[in-house]
Amino acid sequence: MSYAQPFHDRDGVIWYDGKMVPWREAKLHVLTHSLHYAGAVFEGLKSYNGKIFKLREHTERFFRSAELLDYSIPYTMDQIDEACKATITENKLTNAYLRPVAWRGTEMMAIGGKGTTIHVAIASWESSSYYGEEIRTRGLKMHLSRWARPAPNTIPCAAKASGLYMICTMSKQEAEAQGFEDALMLDYRGLIAEATGANFFMFLNKGTELHTPSPECFLNGITRLTVMELAKQAGYKVVERHIKPEELADAEEVFLTGTAYEIMPVGQIGDYKYPVGANTQKLMDLYSKAVGRDVKAAAA
Numbered sequence: 282m283s284y285a286q287p288f289h290d291r292d293g294v295i296w297y298d299g300k301m302v303p304w305r306e307a308k309l310h311v312l313t314h315s316l317h318y319a320g321a322v323f324e325g326l327k328s329y330n331g332k333i334f335k336l337r338e339h340t341e342r343f344f345r346s347a348e349l350l351d352y353s354i355p356y357t358m359d360q361i362d363e364a365c366k367a368t369i370t371e372n373k374l375t376n377a378y379l380r381p382v383a384w385r386g387t388e389m390m391a392i393g394g395k396g397t398t399i400h401v402a403i404a405s406w407e408s409s410s411y412y413g414e415e416i417r418t419r420g421l422k423m424h425l426s427r428w429a430r431p432a433p434n435t436i437p438c439a440a441k442a443s444g445l446y447m448i449c450t451m452s453k454q455e456a457e458a459q460g461f462e463d464a465l466m467l468d469y470r471g472l473i474a475e476a477t478g479a480n481f482f483m484f485l486n487k488g489t490e491l492h493t494p495s496p497e498c499f500l501n502g503i504t505r506l507t508v509m510e511l512a513k514q515a516g517y518k519v520v521e522r523h524i525k526p527e528e529l530a531d532a533e534e535v536f537l538t539g540t541a542y543e544i545m546p547v548g549q550i551g552d553y554k555y556p557v558g559a560n561t562q563k564l565m566d567l568y569s570k571a572v573g574r575d576v577k578a579a580a581a
């Protein structure tokens with residue numbers, strides 16, 4: 282995905298350490314601790330028709346991610362919720378993507394980072410489809426990454442933290458260089474984990490069962506939890522378990538879930554091919570309703 286306008290050079294405002302600042306002035310110094318030592322935590326949210334989907338859940342994860350990296354967000358959850366709402370109001374957005382981020386500042390340029398000020402910013406911009414309509418219709422082409430999601434005792438893997446994304450960026454770039462659109466990562470045990478910015482699901486047993494890996498070393502996505510609930514309500518048997526890569530041969534339909542991806546059908550993983558089937562389509566419609574988007578408008 283490429284953007285017409287670089288992110289530093291746009292109109293609008295960004296909430297920065299408690300105040301709205303003009304977009305182009307929302308800067309930080311090169312000797313920012315978290316730029317060097319991977320200490321930023323962030324969120325990705327979407328608003329639909331002016332309402333932010335699962336706002337409090339994202340704010341809670343934002344605070345949890347910071348705690349997992351041994352610092353605290355210096356605001357209350359209510360203040361962050363209000364700041365998120367204010368950025369979309371001030372930027373006159375209804376269907377927006379929001380990006381809260383927190384980081385350790387410049388007081389110390391050494392690993393410990395003790396005494397660094399914690400900064401917080403929230404940006405928002407017009408949301409666009411993470412992948413275009415053509416890919417959404419035929420399903421994503423995925424590469425099997427050579428990078429593994431790390432063990433829980435090597436990194437705080439339940440945090441949405443910048444350091445965890447290095448492998449995702451490398452996997453995605455490698456996939457794109459080889460003509461794919463995204464990458465599926467296995468974990469440190471060789472089990473199926475997740476995509477570079479989304480969780481993994483597959484239908485089995487003539488479309489009656491929806492299987493997804495247990496989130497033991499990757500993000501237990503808010504969309505993932507929403508879709509599991511929707512699938513249960515729709516009568517599917519939902520199974521969380523260890524899934525081996527060989528099982529990709531038996532999958533009937535495959536899709537990914539994430540705030541940006543929403544429900545993204547997968548058409549191919551390596552040599553395996555999948556249809557964009559009726560069960561995935563049904564969950565896509567249910568998700569569109571759940572987030573408050575008009576299904577007919579989305580299809581138009």
Ligand SMILES: Cc1ncc(COP(=O)(O)O)c(C=O)c1O
Nearest residue numbers: 478479480500502503504539540
């Ligand atoms: C690596 C990774 N896994 C999973 C997800 C899905 O999380 P959510 O559904 O909360 O957006 C995301 C997106 O935030 C992600 O970046």
